[in-house]
Amino acid sequence: MLDFKIKVLVVDDFSTMRRILKNILKQIGYSDIEEAEDGNSALVRLRQGGYGLVVSDWNMPNMTGLDLLKAIRADNALNNMPVLMVTAEAKKENVMDAIKAGVNNYVVKPFTADVLKEKIEKIFDSR
Amino acid sequence: MQVQKQFEQVLQLVGFSVGGEKFAVDISDIHEINRYEHINRMPELPGNVLGVIDLRGVVIPVIDLGSKLGIPGGEITRDTRIIIVGFNEDKIGILVDAVSEVLRVPDDSLENPPSITKSISSEYIRGIIRNNGYITVVLDLARLFIDYSNDSFISDTVQKTIEDNCDNNLQDNSYNNIDEIVDAARAMSQGDFKHEIKEELYGQLGDIARYINATIKKMQSVEPNIAHASDKIPQASVQLSEISKATEEATHNVMTQVEKVLDNHDLIIHHTESAERGNDLPNSLSEVRNVVSENKEILLDIITGLSFQDLTGQKIKMIVGLIEDVEKRLLQLIVTFGLKSKDTNEDDNSLKEFSDNPTLKQDVVDNILKEFGFD
Numbered sequence: 001m002l003d004f005k006i007k008v009l010v011v012d013d014f015s016t017m018r019r020i021l022k023n024i025l026k027q028i029g030y031s032d033i034e035e036a037e038d039g040n041s042a043l044v045r046l047r048q049g050g051y052g053l054v055v056s057d058w059n060m061p062n063m064t065g066l067d068l069l070k071a072i073r074a075d076n077a078l079n080n081m082p083v084l085m086v087t088a089e090a091k092k093e094n095v096m097d098a099i100k101a102g103v104n105n106y107v108v109k110p111f112t113a114d115v116l117k118e119k120i121e122k123i124f125d126s127r
Numbered sequence: 128m129q130v131q132k133q134f135e136q137v138l139q140l141v142g143f144s145v146g147g148e149k150f151a152v153d154i155s156d157i158h159e160i161n162r163y164e165h166i167n168r169m170p171e172l173p174g175n176v177l178g179v180i181d182l183r184g185v186v187i188p189v190i191d192l193g194s195k196l197g198i199p200g201g202e203i204t205r206d207t208r209i210i211i212v213g214f215n216e217d218k219i220g221i222l223v224d225a226v227s228e229v230l231r232v233p234d235d236s237l238e239n240p241p242s243i244t245k246s247i248s249s250e251y252i253r254g255i256i257r258n259n260g261y262i263t264v265v266l267d268l269a270r271l272f273i274d275y276s277n278d279s280f281i282s283d284t285v286q287k288t289i290e291d292n293c294d295n296n297l298q299d300n301s302y303n304n305i306d307e308i309v310d311a312a313r314a315m316s317q318g319d320f321k322h323e324i325k326e327e328l329y330g331q332l333g334d335i336a337r338y339i340n341a342t343i344k345k346m347q348s349v350e351p352n353i354a355h356a357s358d359k360i361p362q363a364s365v366q367l368s369e370i371s372k373a374t375e376e377a378t379h380n381v382m383t384q385v386e387k388v389l390d391n392h393d394l395i396i397h398h399t400e401s402a403e404r405g406n407d408l409p410n411s412l413s414e415v416r417n418v419v420s421e422n423k424e425i426l427l428d429i430i431t432g433l434s435f436q437d438l439t440g441q442k443i444k445m446i447v448g449l450i451e452d453v454e455k456r457l458l459q460l461i462v463t464f465g466l467k468s469k470d471t472n473e474d475d476n477s478l479k480e481f482s483d484n485p486t487l488k489q490d491v492v493d494n495i496l497k498e499f500g501f502d
Binding site: 014015016019020023027073079090092095096099100102105106107108111115122126 | 137139154155158159229231375378379382385386389488489491492495496499501502
Protein backbone atom coordinates (compact mmCIF):
# COMPACT_ATOMS: atom_id res chain seq x y z
CA MET A 1 0.00 0.00 0.00
CA LEU A 2 1.28 3.43 -0.93
CA ASP A 3 1.62 6.09 1.72
CA PHE A 4 0.00 9.17 0.21
CA LYS A 5 1.05 11.40 3.11
CA ILE A 6 4.62 11.73 1.85
CA LYS A 7 5.82 14.85 0.06
CA VAL A 8 6.80 14.28 -3.57
CA LEU A 9 9.28 16.39 -5.54
CA VAL A 10 8.75 16.57 -9.31
CA VAL A 11 11.90 17.67 -11.20
CA ASP A 12 11.64 18.62 -14.89
CA ASP A 13 12.76 21.65 -16.88
CA PHE A 14 9.49 21.67 -18.86
CA SER A 15 6.67 23.33 -16.97
CA THR A 16 4.14 21.32 -18.98
CA MET A 17 5.73 18.00 -18.05
CA ARG A 18 5.83 19.04 -14.37
CA ARG A 19 2.15 19.80 -14.56
CA ILE A 20 1.33 16.52 -16.31
CA LEU A 21 3.30 14.59 -13.67
CA LYS A 22 1.60 16.55 -10.89
CA ASN A 23 -1.83 15.74 -12.28
CA ILE A 24 -1.06 12.05 -12.64
CA LEU A 25 0.44 11.91 -9.13
CA LYS A 26 -2.72 13.57 -7.81
CA GLN A 27 -4.88 10.98 -9.57
CA ILE A 28 -2.72 8.26 -8.01
CA GLY A 29 -3.50 9.77 -4.61
CA TYR A 30 -0.67 12.12 -3.66
CA SER A 31 -1.61 15.65 -2.63
CA ASP A 32 1.64 17.10 -1.27
CA ILE A 33 3.60 17.68 -4.47
CA GLU A 34 6.29 20.28 -5.09
CA GLU A 35 8.23 21.19 -8.22
CA ALA A 36 11.79 22.01 -9.18
CA GLU A 37 13.03 22.96 -12.64
CA ASP A 38 16.50 21.43 -12.52
CA GLY A 39 18.82 19.34 -10.37
CA ASN A 40 20.31 22.32 -8.54
CA SER A 41 17.04 23.74 -7.28
CA ALA A 42 15.81 20.20 -6.55
CA LEU A 43 18.82 19.61 -4.31
CA VAL A 44 18.22 22.89 -2.44
CA ARG A 45 14.63 21.85 -1.77
CA LEU A 46 15.54 18.28 -0.82
CA ARG A 47 18.11 19.53 1.70
CA GLN A 48 15.34 21.50 3.42
CA GLY A 49 13.95 18.06 4.23
CA GLY A 50 10.56 16.39 4.45
CA TYR A 51 10.42 14.67 1.05
CA GLY A 52 9.59 11.00 0.60
CA LEU A 53 9.94 10.53 -3.19
CA VAL A 54 11.72 12.22 -6.09
CA VAL A 55 10.38 11.92 -9.65
CA SER A 56 13.03 13.34 -11.94
CA ASP A 57 13.66 13.99 -15.61
CA TRP A 58 17.18 13.24 -16.93
CA ASN A 59 18.00 15.90 -19.47
CA MET A 60 17.93 19.30 -17.75
CA PRO A 61 20.13 22.40 -17.83
CA ASN A 62 22.51 23.24 -14.94
CA MET A 63 22.29 19.86 -13.25
CA THR A 64 20.98 16.75 -14.99
CA GLY A 65 18.76 14.16 -13.37
CA LEU A 66 21.66 11.69 -13.30
CA ASP A 67 23.88 14.19 -11.47
CA LEU A 68 21.01 14.94 -9.11
CA LEU A 69 20.69 11.21 -8.41
CA LYS A 70 24.44 10.95 -7.74
CA ALA A 71 24.31 14.00 -5.46
CA ILE A 72 21.39 12.47 -3.54
CA ARG A 73 23.24 9.17 -3.08
CA ALA A 74 26.38 11.03 -1.95
CA ASP A 75 24.48 13.07 0.65
CA ASN A 76 24.29 11.33 4.04
CA ALA A 77 20.97 12.92 4.89
CA LEU A 78 19.38 11.99 1.56
CA ASN A 79 21.04 8.79 0.39
CA ASN A 80 18.00 6.63 1.13
CA MET A 81 15.61 8.86 -0.83
CA PRO A 82 13.65 6.86 -3.44
CA VAL A 83 14.31 8.27 -6.91
CA LEU A 84 12.19 7.47 -9.97
CA MET A 85 13.72 8.54 -13.27
CA VAL A 86 11.16 9.63 -15.88
CA THR A 87 12.98 10.32 -19.11
CA ALA A 88 13.18 10.03 -22.86
CA GLU A 89 16.80 8.86 -22.45
CA ALA A 90 16.39 5.15 -22.97
CA LYS A 91 19.60 3.83 -24.45
CA LYS A 92 20.99 0.79 -22.71
CA GLU A 93 23.96 2.74 -21.39
CA ASN A 94 21.61 5.39 -19.95
CA VAL A 95 19.67 2.77 -18.04
CA MET A 96 22.93 1.16 -16.88
CA ASP A 97 24.30 4.52 -15.73
CA ALA A 98 21.14 5.22 -13.77
CA ILE A 99 21.20 1.77 -12.16
CA LYS A 100 24.85 2.22 -11.24
CA ALA A 101 24.08 5.63 -9.75
CA GLY A 102 21.42 3.96 -7.57
CA VAL A 103 18.11 4.71 -9.28
CA ASN A 104 15.08 2.97 -7.76
CA ASN A 105 13.14 2.64 -11.00
CA TYR A 106 12.99 3.99 -14.54
CA VAL A 107 10.07 5.16 -16.67
CA VAL A 108 10.48 6.01 -20.36
CA LYS A 109 8.67 9.01 -21.84
CA PRO A 110 6.06 9.03 -23.23
CA PHE A 111 4.49 7.08 -20.38
CA THR A 112 1.03 6.29 -19.09
CA ALA A 113 -0.44 6.94 -15.65
CA ASP A 114 -0.60 3.17 -15.10
CA VAL A 115 3.11 2.67 -15.73
CA LEU A 116 4.00 5.55 -13.41
CA LYS A 117 1.81 4.13 -10.66
CA GLU A 118 3.15 0.60 -11.15
CA LYS A 119 6.76 1.80 -10.88
CA ILE A 120 6.08 3.85 -7.74
CA GLU A 121 4.38 0.83 -6.19
CA LYS A 122 7.38 -1.35 -7.06
CA ILE A 123 9.73 1.15 -5.41
CA PHE A 124 7.84 1.01 -2.13
CA ASP A 125 7.08 -2.73 -2.33
CA SER A 126 10.76 -3.56 -2.45
CA ARG A 127 11.57 -1.46 0.62
CA MET B 128 27.85 10.25 15.50
CA GLN B 129 28.08 13.01 12.91
CA VAL B 130 31.73 12.27 12.31
CA GLN B 131 31.09 8.56 12.01
CA LYS B 132 28.34 9.13 9.47
CA GLN B 133 30.58 11.22 7.29
CA PHE B 134 32.90 8.31 6.71
CA GLU B 135 30.13 5.90 5.92
CA GLN B 136 30.40 4.70 2.33
CA VAL B 137 27.80 2.69 0.52
CA LEU B 138 28.76 -0.34 -1.56
CA GLN B 139 26.61 -1.07 -4.58
CA LEU B 140 26.75 -4.72 -5.50
CA VAL B 141 25.02 -6.96 -8.01
CA GLY B 142 24.03 -10.26 -6.42
CA PHE B 143 23.95 -13.52 -8.33
CA SER B 144 24.04 -17.24 -7.71
CA VAL B 145 26.27 -20.08 -8.86
CA GLY B 146 25.61 -23.68 -7.80
CA GLY B 147 23.14 -22.52 -5.15
CA GLU B 148 25.63 -20.18 -3.48
CA LYS B 149 25.18 -16.43 -3.31
CA PHE B 150 27.85 -14.12 -4.71
CA ALA B 151 28.10 -10.44 -5.46
CA VAL B 152 30.40 -8.12 -7.38
CA ASP B 153 30.81 -4.37 -7.43
CA ILE B 154 28.30 -2.83 -9.84
CA SER B 155 30.88 -0.47 -11.30
CA ASP B 156 32.82 -3.41 -12.77
CA ILE B 157 29.78 -4.60 -14.75
CA HIS B 158 29.25 -3.43 -18.31
CA GLU B 159 26.04 -5.26 -18.94
CA ILE B 160 24.13 -8.42 -18.14
CA ASN B 161 22.89 -10.58 -20.97
CA ARG B 162 20.69 -13.62 -21.28
CA TYR B 163 22.45 -16.87 -22.05
CA GLU B 164 23.31 -17.20 -25.70
CA HIS B 165 25.18 -19.84 -27.62
CA ILE B 166 28.84 -19.95 -26.60
CA ASN B 167 31.19 -20.86 -29.43
CA ARG B 168 33.51 -23.58 -28.15
CA MET B 169 37.08 -23.51 -29.35
CA PRO B 170 39.88 -26.05 -29.13
CA GLU B 171 42.71 -25.77 -26.63
CA LEU B 172 41.14 -23.28 -24.28
CA PRO B 173 42.20 -23.18 -20.64
CA GLY B 174 39.95 -25.25 -18.38
CA ASN B 175 37.55 -22.58 -17.12
CA VAL B 176 37.03 -20.80 -20.42
CA LEU B 177 33.88 -22.11 -22.04
CA GLY B 178 34.38 -20.37 -25.37
CA VAL B 179 33.60 -17.02 -26.91
CA ILE B 180 30.51 -14.97 -27.70
CA ASP B 181 30.06 -12.25 -30.27
CA LEU B 182 28.92 -9.10 -28.49
CA ARG B 183 27.93 -6.60 -31.17
CA GLY B 184 30.97 -7.46 -33.23
CA VAL B 185 33.42 -7.84 -30.36
CA VAL B 186 34.59 -11.35 -29.52
CA ILE B 187 34.54 -11.92 -25.77
CA PRO B 188 35.73 -15.00 -23.86
CA VAL B 189 33.24 -16.47 -21.39
CA ILE B 190 34.45 -18.17 -18.25
CA ASP B 191 32.61 -20.71 -16.17
CA LEU B 192 32.66 -19.02 -12.77
CA GLY B 193 31.48 -22.18 -11.02
CA SER B 194 34.41 -24.31 -12.12
CA LYS B 195 36.77 -21.38 -11.59
CA LEU B 196 35.68 -21.18 -7.95
CA GLY B 197 35.48 -24.94 -7.48
CA ILE B 198 31.68 -25.01 -7.17
CA PRO B 199 29.80 -26.89 -9.87
CA GLY B 200 27.31 -24.47 -11.47
CA GLY B 201 23.73 -25.38 -12.31
CA GLU B 202 22.34 -26.29 -15.70
CA ILE B 203 21.51 -23.70 -18.34
CA THR B 204 18.02 -22.36 -17.58
CA ARG B 205 15.93 -19.32 -18.43
CA ASP B 206 17.66 -17.54 -15.55
CA THR B 207 21.20 -18.22 -16.76
CA ARG B 208 23.07 -14.99 -17.42
CA ILE B 209 26.35 -13.88 -18.90
CA ILE B 210 27.68 -10.91 -16.93
CA ILE B 211 29.98 -8.79 -19.05
CA VAL B 212 32.73 -7.30 -16.91
CA GLY B 213 35.83 -5.45 -17.90
CA PHE B 214 38.56 -3.08 -17.05
CA ASN B 215 39.72 -0.56 -19.61
CA GLU B 216 39.32 -2.05 -23.09
CA ASP B 217 39.29 -5.74 -22.16
CA LYS B 218 36.08 -7.51 -21.42
CA ILE B 219 35.16 -11.02 -20.33
CA GLY B 220 31.85 -12.76 -19.86
CA ILE B 221 31.07 -14.64 -16.68
CA LEU B 222 28.50 -17.43 -16.76
CA VAL B 223 26.25 -17.44 -13.68
CA ASP B 224 23.07 -19.35 -12.80
CA ALA B 225 20.96 -16.25 -12.07
CA VAL B 226 21.22 -12.57 -11.23
CA SER B 227 19.17 -11.73 -8.16
CA GLU B 228 19.32 -8.10 -7.13
CA VAL B 229 21.23 -4.87 -6.61
CA LEU B 230 22.47 -4.67 -3.02
CA ARG B 231 23.23 -1.40 -1.30
CA VAL B 232 25.17 -2.03 1.88
CA PRO B 233 27.38 0.13 4.10
CA ASP B 234 31.06 -0.33 3.37
CA ASP B 235 31.78 -1.55 6.90
CA SER B 236 29.35 -4.48 6.65
CA LEU B 237 31.88 -6.23 4.42
CA GLU B 238 33.60 -8.79 6.66
CA ASN B 239 36.81 -10.71 6.11
CA PRO B 240 36.08 -14.27 5.02
CA PRO B 241 36.65 -16.94 7.70
CA SER B 242 40.08 -18.50 7.37
CA ILE B 243 38.70 -21.93 6.40
CA THR B 244 37.66 -20.62 2.99
CA LYS B 245 41.24 -19.77 2.26
CA SER B 246 41.64 -23.29 0.90
CA ILE B 247 39.85 -22.64 -2.38
CA SER B 248 40.19 -19.68 -4.64
CA SER B 249 40.24 -17.29 -1.73
CA GLU B 250 42.41 -14.86 -3.62
CA TYR B 251 39.28 -13.81 -5.54
CA ILE B 252 37.24 -13.11 -2.41
CA ARG B 253 36.93 -9.51 -1.28
CA GLY B 254 34.84 -10.34 1.75
CA ILE B 255 31.47 -11.64 2.90
CA ILE B 256 28.19 -9.98 3.74
CA ARG B 257 25.69 -11.44 6.18
CA ASN B 258 22.07 -10.68 5.42
CA ASN B 259 19.05 -12.36 7.08
CA GLY B 260 21.02 -15.49 7.87
CA TYR B 261 22.39 -15.80 4.32
CA ILE B 262 26.01 -15.27 3.46
CA THR B 263 26.89 -13.52 0.24
CA VAL B 264 30.48 -13.84 -0.96
CA VAL B 265 31.73 -10.62 -2.53
CA LEU B 266 34.20 -11.40 -5.31
CA ASP B 267 37.13 -9.27 -6.35
CA LEU B 268 36.73 -9.21 -10.10
CA ALA B 269 39.93 -7.26 -10.68
CA ARG B 270 41.97 -10.19 -9.38
CA LEU B 271 39.87 -12.73 -11.22
CA PHE B 272 40.25 -10.72 -14.39
CA ILE B 273 44.02 -10.36 -14.19
CA ASP B 274 44.28 -14.16 -14.58
CA TYR B 275 42.71 -13.88 -17.98
CA SER B 276 44.01 -10.59 -19.29
CA ASN B 277 47.56 -11.72 -18.49
CA ASP B 278 47.01 -14.99 -20.24
CA SER B 279 48.42 -14.23 -23.65
CA PHE B 280 47.29 -17.65 -24.81
CA ILE B 281 43.67 -16.65 -24.63
CA SER B 282 44.10 -13.35 -26.41
CA ASP B 283 46.00 -15.16 -29.16
CA THR B 284 43.20 -17.67 -29.50
CA VAL B 285 40.58 -14.93 -29.61
CA GLN B 286 42.60 -12.99 -32.14
CA LYS B 287 42.85 -16.09 -34.32
CA THR B 288 39.07 -16.55 -34.19
CA ILE B 289 38.60 -12.99 -35.35
CA GLU B 290 40.97 -13.56 -38.23
CA ASP B 291 39.22 -16.81 -39.17
CA ASN B 292 35.87 -15.02 -39.16
CA CYS B 293 37.29 -12.33 -41.38
CA ASP B 294 38.63 -14.84 -43.89
CA ASN B 295 35.22 -16.45 -44.08
CA ASN B 296 33.54 -13.15 -44.63
CA LEU B 297 35.28 -10.74 -46.94
CA GLN B 298 33.06 -7.83 -45.92
CA ASP B 299 34.60 -7.83 -42.47
CA ASN B 300 38.09 -7.82 -43.78
CA SER B 301 38.65 -4.11 -44.18
CA TYR B 302 42.41 -4.07 -44.23
CA ASN B 303 43.18 -6.29 -47.22
CA ASN B 304 40.70 -4.43 -49.37
CA ILE B 305 42.02 -0.93 -48.87
CA ASP B 306 44.24 -1.05 -51.96
CA GLU B 307 41.30 -2.10 -54.09
CA ILE B 308 39.15 0.70 -52.67
CA VAL B 309 41.83 3.24 -53.37
CA ASP B 310 42.06 1.99 -56.98
CA ALA B 311 38.32 2.17 -57.41
CA ALA B 312 38.08 5.62 -55.83
CA ARG B 313 40.90 6.89 -58.03
CA ALA B 314 39.18 5.57 -61.16
CA MET B 315 35.89 7.15 -60.11
CA SER B 316 37.45 10.49 -59.37
CA GLN B 317 38.78 10.41 -62.95
CA GLY B 318 35.25 9.90 -64.21
CA ASP B 319 35.44 6.15 -64.79
CA PHE B 320 32.27 5.09 -63.02
CA LYS B 321 32.29 1.74 -64.79
CA HIS B 322 35.51 0.74 -63.11
CA GLU B 323 34.94 -2.72 -61.84
CA ILE B 324 33.98 -2.75 -58.18
CA LYS B 325 33.59 -5.90 -56.22
CA GLU B 326 30.26 -6.18 -54.44
CA GLU B 327 31.96 -6.48 -51.07
CA LEU B 328 33.65 -3.13 -51.51
CA TYR B 329 30.36 -1.26 -51.46
CA GLY B 330 30.19 -1.45 -47.69
CA GLN B 331 33.53 0.29 -47.37
CA LEU B 332 32.61 2.79 -50.08
CA GLY B 333 29.54 3.60 -48.02
CA ASP B 334 31.81 4.39 -45.07
CA ILE B 335 33.90 6.66 -47.26
CA ALA B 336 30.79 8.36 -48.58
CA ARG B 337 29.63 9.01 -45.02
CA TYR B 338 33.05 10.39 -44.16
CA ILE B 339 32.96 12.71 -47.16
CA ASN B 340 29.43 13.73 -46.29
CA ALA B 341 30.56 14.69 -42.79
CA THR B 342 33.53 16.58 -44.21
CA ILE B 343 31.29 18.51 -46.57
CA LYS B 344 29.19 19.63 -43.65
CA LYS B 345 32.33 21.07 -42.10
CA MET B 346 33.07 22.84 -45.39
CA GLN B 347 29.82 24.82 -45.26
CA SER B 348 31.63 28.01 -44.38
CA VAL B 349 33.75 27.99 -47.55
CA GLU B 350 31.20 26.65 -50.01
CA PRO B 351 29.01 29.59 -51.12
CA ASN B 352 25.87 27.58 -51.99
CA ILE B 353 25.77 25.95 -48.63
CA ALA B 354 26.65 29.19 -46.90
CA HIS B 355 23.67 30.79 -48.60
CA ALA B 356 21.36 28.06 -47.32
CA SER B 357 22.79 28.15 -43.84
CA ASP B 358 22.12 31.90 -43.65
CA LYS B 359 18.53 30.88 -43.19
CA ILE B 360 19.31 28.63 -40.27
CA PRO B 361 19.27 31.36 -37.58
CA GLN B 362 15.85 32.29 -38.91
CA ALA B 363 14.76 28.70 -38.46
CA SER B 364 15.97 28.62 -34.90
CA VAL B 365 13.97 31.75 -34.04
CA GLN B 366 10.91 30.11 -35.56
CA LEU B 367 11.57 26.93 -33.62
CA SER B 368 11.83 28.65 -30.26
CA GLU B 369 8.59 30.51 -31.04
CA ILE B 370 6.94 27.17 -31.73
CA SER B 371 8.30 25.79 -28.50
CA LYS B 372 6.84 28.76 -26.60
CA ALA B 373 3.49 28.53 -28.40
CA THR B 374 3.10 24.82 -27.74
CA GLU B 375 4.02 25.30 -24.09
CA GLU B 376 1.37 27.99 -23.67
CA ALA B 377 -1.24 25.97 -25.53
CA THR B 378 -0.51 22.86 -23.51
CA HIS B 379 -0.94 24.81 -20.28
CA ASN B 380 -4.25 26.19 -21.53
CA VAL B 381 -5.52 22.74 -22.40
CA MET B 382 -4.31 21.40 -19.07
CA THR B 383 -6.11 24.16 -17.14
CA GLN B 384 -9.34 23.11 -18.86
CA VAL B 385 -8.71 19.41 -18.27
CA GLU B 386 -8.03 20.06 -14.59
CA LYS B 387 -11.39 21.84 -14.39
CA VAL B 388 -13.10 18.83 -16.00
CA LEU B 389 -11.39 16.54 -13.48
CA ASP B 390 -12.57 18.71 -10.56
CA ASN B 391 -16.07 18.69 -12.03
CA HIS B 392 -15.95 14.93 -12.18
CA ASP B 393 -15.29 14.84 -8.46
CA LEU B 394 -18.31 17.12 -8.03
CA ILE B 395 -20.45 14.78 -10.14
CA ILE B 396 -19.35 11.82 -8.02
CA HIS B 397 -20.16 13.77 -4.86
CA HIS B 398 -23.68 14.73 -6.08
CA THR B 399 -24.41 11.26 -7.43
CA GLU B 400 -23.44 9.69 -4.12
CA SER B 401 -25.73 12.06 -2.27
CA ALA B 402 -28.51 11.25 -4.77
CA GLU B 403 -27.92 7.53 -4.12
CA ARG B 404 -28.41 8.12 -0.43
CA GLY B 405 -31.72 9.75 -1.37
CA ASN B 406 -30.77 13.17 0.02
CA ASP B 407 -32.67 15.88 -1.81
CA LEU B 408 -32.81 13.93 -5.06
CA PRO B 409 -34.08 16.70 -7.40
CA ASN B 410 -31.44 19.15 -6.20
CA SER B 411 -28.60 16.60 -6.58
CA LEU B 412 -29.71 15.76 -10.10
CA SER B 413 -29.90 19.38 -11.19
CA GLU B 414 -26.40 19.98 -9.73
CA VAL B 415 -25.14 17.05 -11.80
CA ARG B 416 -26.83 18.45 -14.87
CA ASN B 417 -25.21 21.87 -14.38
CA VAL B 418 -21.77 20.38 -13.94
CA VAL B 419 -22.16 18.13 -16.97
CA SER B 420 -23.19 21.01 -19.22
CA GLU B 421 -20.27 23.09 -17.93
CA ASN B 422 -17.98 20.18 -18.77
CA LYS B 423 -19.36 20.08 -22.28
CA GLU B 424 -18.45 23.75 -22.79
CA ILE B 425 -14.96 23.17 -21.44
CA LEU B 426 -14.45 20.19 -23.73
CA LEU B 427 -15.44 22.28 -26.75
CA ASP B 428 -12.97 24.96 -25.58
CA ILE B 429 -10.27 22.29 -25.50
CA ILE B 430 -11.05 21.32 -29.09
CA THR B 431 -10.77 24.97 -30.19
CA GLY B 432 -7.59 25.35 -28.15
CA LEU B 433 -6.00 22.52 -30.11
CA SER B 434 -6.05 24.67 -33.23
CA PHE B 435 -2.57 25.83 -32.18
CA GLN B 436 -1.37 22.80 -34.09
CA ASP B 437 -2.36 24.52 -37.33
CA LEU B 438 -0.17 27.56 -36.60
CA THR B 439 2.82 25.61 -35.34
CA GLY B 440 2.39 23.07 -38.15
CA GLN B 441 2.78 25.82 -40.76
CA LYS B 442 5.94 27.12 -39.14
CA ILE B 443 7.40 23.64 -38.91
CA LYS B 444 6.63 23.07 -42.60
CA MET B 445 8.61 26.20 -43.42
CA ILE B 446 11.61 24.98 -41.42
CA VAL B 447 11.41 21.56 -43.06
CA GLY B 448 11.57 23.38 -46.40
CA LEU B 449 14.78 25.12 -45.30
CA ILE B 450 16.35 21.88 -44.20
CA GLU B 451 15.41 20.16 -47.45
CA ASP B 452 17.08 23.00 -49.33
CA VAL B 453 20.33 22.49 -47.42
CA GLU B 454 20.06 18.74 -47.90
CA LYS B 455 19.61 19.07 -51.67
CA ARG B 456 22.69 21.24 -51.98
CA LEU B 457 24.72 18.81 -49.88
CA LEU B 458 23.58 15.94 -52.08
CA GLN B 459 24.68 17.82 -55.18
CA LEU B 460 28.13 18.13 -53.69
CA ILE B 461 28.27 14.40 -53.00
CA VAL B 462 27.35 13.74 -56.64
CA THR B 463 30.11 16.13 -57.70
CA PHE B 464 32.51 14.06 -55.64
CA GLY B 465 31.65 11.13 -57.91
CA LEU B 466 29.97 8.80 -55.49
CA LYS B 467 26.48 7.92 -56.58
CA SER B 468 23.44 5.59 -56.29
CA LYS B 469 24.69 2.79 -54.02
CA ASP B 470 26.36 5.30 -51.74
CA THR B 471 23.25 7.34 -51.15
CA ASN B 472 21.50 4.07 -50.31
CA GLU B 473 24.17 3.39 -47.75
CA ASP B 474 23.54 6.83 -46.35
CA ASP B 475 19.81 6.21 -46.13
CA ASN B 476 20.49 2.96 -44.30
CA SER B 477 22.72 4.68 -41.80
CA LEU B 478 20.04 7.28 -41.20
CA LYS B 479 17.44 4.57 -40.74
CA GLU B 480 19.70 2.76 -38.32
CA PHE B 481 20.18 6.01 -36.46
CA SER B 482 16.48 6.67 -36.11
CA ASP B 483 15.69 3.04 -35.25
CA ASN B 484 18.40 2.50 -32.72
CA PRO B 485 18.73 5.12 -30.03
CA THR B 486 15.70 4.67 -27.85
CA LEU B 487 14.29 1.49 -26.46
CA LYS B 488 10.73 1.18 -25.36
CA GLN B 489 9.65 0.81 -21.75
CA ASP B 490 9.52 -3.00 -21.97
CA VAL B 491 13.11 -3.17 -23.17
CA VAL B 492 14.14 -0.88 -20.30
CA ASP B 493 12.14 -3.12 -17.97
CA ASN B 494 14.13 -6.11 -19.22
CA ILE B 495 17.40 -4.35 -18.41
CA LEU B 496 16.00 -3.47 -14.96
CA LYS B 497 14.96 -7.09 -14.50
CA GLU B 498 18.47 -8.32 -15.26
CA PHE B 499 19.54 -6.29 -12.24
CA GLY B 500 16.83 -7.77 -10.09
CA PHE B 501 14.43 -4.79 -10.08
CA ASP B 502 11.10 -6.57 -9.77
